[in-house]
Amino acid sequence: MRLVLGLSGDIDRMQVERAIAEFRHGRPVLIEDGEAALLAIGVEDLDAEACARLDVVAMGRARLVLTDKRLGRLGKERTVPGAVALPTVDAARIEALARRIDARLDAPAHPIAPLDADALELARLSFVTPAVVTVPVPAEVEREPSLVRVPGAAVRGFRRAQARLLRVASRAPVPLDGAVETEFVVFRGGEGMRDQVAVVVGAPDLSQPVLVRLHSACLTGDLFGSLKCDCGDQLRGTVQAMAQGEGGVLLYLDQEGRGNGIANKIRAYELQAEGFDTYEADEALGFGLDQRRFDFAAEMLRQLGVAKVRVMTNNPEKIAALEAAGLEVVSDLRSVGRRTAENVRYLATKRDKAGHMIELDGATAPKAD
Structure with a gap:
């Protein structure tokens, strides 16, 4: 034999x-x-x-x-x-x-x-x-x-197949500053060969609509406090709001640079320094408006027992994606970060070109020279 x-x-x-x-x-x-x-x-x-x-x-x-x-x-x-x-x-x-x-x-x-x-x-x-x-x-x-x-x-068929393979790989309590009762749940599958994380803050009542945010990883903003975006403020502000309220679930999704990856994101930053706005820079590199997908994010929520959500987002695409995936979106709330001289054009561009629901007191995106 x-x-x-x-x-x-x-x-x-x-x-x-x-x-x-x-x-x-x-x-x-x-x-x-x-x-x-x-x-x-x-x-x-x-x-x-x-x-x-x-x-x-x-x-x-x-x-x-x-x-x-x-x-x-x-x-x-x-x-x-x-x-x-x-x-x-x-x-x-x-x-x-x-x-x-x-x-x-x-x-x-x-x-x-x-x-x-x-x-x-x-x-x-x-x-x-x-x-x-x-x-x-x-x-x-x-x-x-x-x-x-x-x-x-x-x-x-790779992306579709990966979404079907989503499963919990590990979970454990991880007390955070200002949100001591927090659990990290790591999912494998869903989006290529990368793990995704659900941060469960407090003890949300799963029989009621749960406060949820889909947060795409932003190394520069989340970790280093970049002034070019408001991502870090949104991340920490969301966790704080959940901790001070009735809890919630923050999905930390490995989709850096609107799904383009960190290397391409930094290439886009180089072009932004030359006068391109955030979407013009991506287009010059060959990318569309947004390469992210959120179908697997809805499945993460389902596996956590979440069926009805109150979404904290400025992005209408995230709301539509959750609804299309079968979750009931009861309401949506804005996620607000600091406005700086360095990020106001970025925020205005997201509002004007991608329909993000951002209040900027009449500010408009400056045109590149």
């Missing part, structure tokens, strides 16, 4: 997780759909040496896949992603088209294939620049055994 060692469980999910790791390390991945196959690699760390190796494989068939937002920045207005032909895999041209702010595209942007879209989704899941170089791989071409291979369908 021959014993074969292997891993049971969801093979598709495992393949996507390995592909994400490869993308984050700047290595190519083979995405497959039946007989069709595509070699894909993110543009980060794609230096001249790597491009030269890729050029040998590509034989003139490489394409640079960009989001509609990035193409708009390059002067090609589109509502869907597009691809730019790369007769040669040139590192300088790729860097310019994918990341330089003053670049313009002097070539057509072609429609993308389904596997190109899967490659772009892998970049988003990996929190790297949302731009990929892709090369179609004919069926007769021998594939390097060390290449990580992933089905396109698995990439497309």
Whole structure:
């Protein structure tokens, strides 16, 4: 009898997780759909040496896949992603088209294939620049055994599958300053390979509407007190309000930079220092208005026994997401932080461009020069 060692469980999910790791390390991945196959690699760390190796494989068939937002920045207005032909895999041209702010595209942007879209989704899941170089791989071409291979369908279904796998990983009392009776509940699954935290303040009555806040992690504001946003004030103010009231649940969600990741958030900050507003900066990098999802947040609340909520938020999208997920939103309250010279434009932009319910005494978002 021959014993074969292997891993049971969801093979598709495992393949996507390995592909994400490869993308984050700047290595190519083979995405497959039946007989069709595509070699894909993110543009980060794609230096001249790597491009030269890729050029040998590509034989003139490489394409640079960009989001509609990035193409708009390059002067090609589109509502869907597009691809730019790369007769040669040139590192300088790729860097310019994918990341330089003053670049313009002097070539057509072609429609993308389904596997190109899967490659772009892998970049988003990996929190790297949302731009990929892709090369179609004919069926007769021998594939390097060390290449990580992933089905396109698995990439497309990854987020949805993760939401179904949400479960409590650990929980324990964690007394906080001003909120001694507090429990941290850590959830695994729901959003990629990251853990999410529910902070249960006090002893909320689950038979009644529970005060809830969905708070996306903000390293700069929550931990370091950045003056560019009001996130830290909202975080601490919410916990204080819950402790002084009838308790509540704060979901601390690992969705830094509106779901773009910390590296892209800091890149956006660099552009903001040059005059872009928060959404213009994200669009210049290739991102849409908001990449966050909140369906798994509703499932976290359900697993805690919460069915009716009073939501503390300024963001109407969070209210709509909880309602769409089947929770009863009884009321919504505003979450207010300090107004500073450094964050007033940011707050006004969120109000004016994303419909956030923020009172600023008539302030408007200044225009970039």
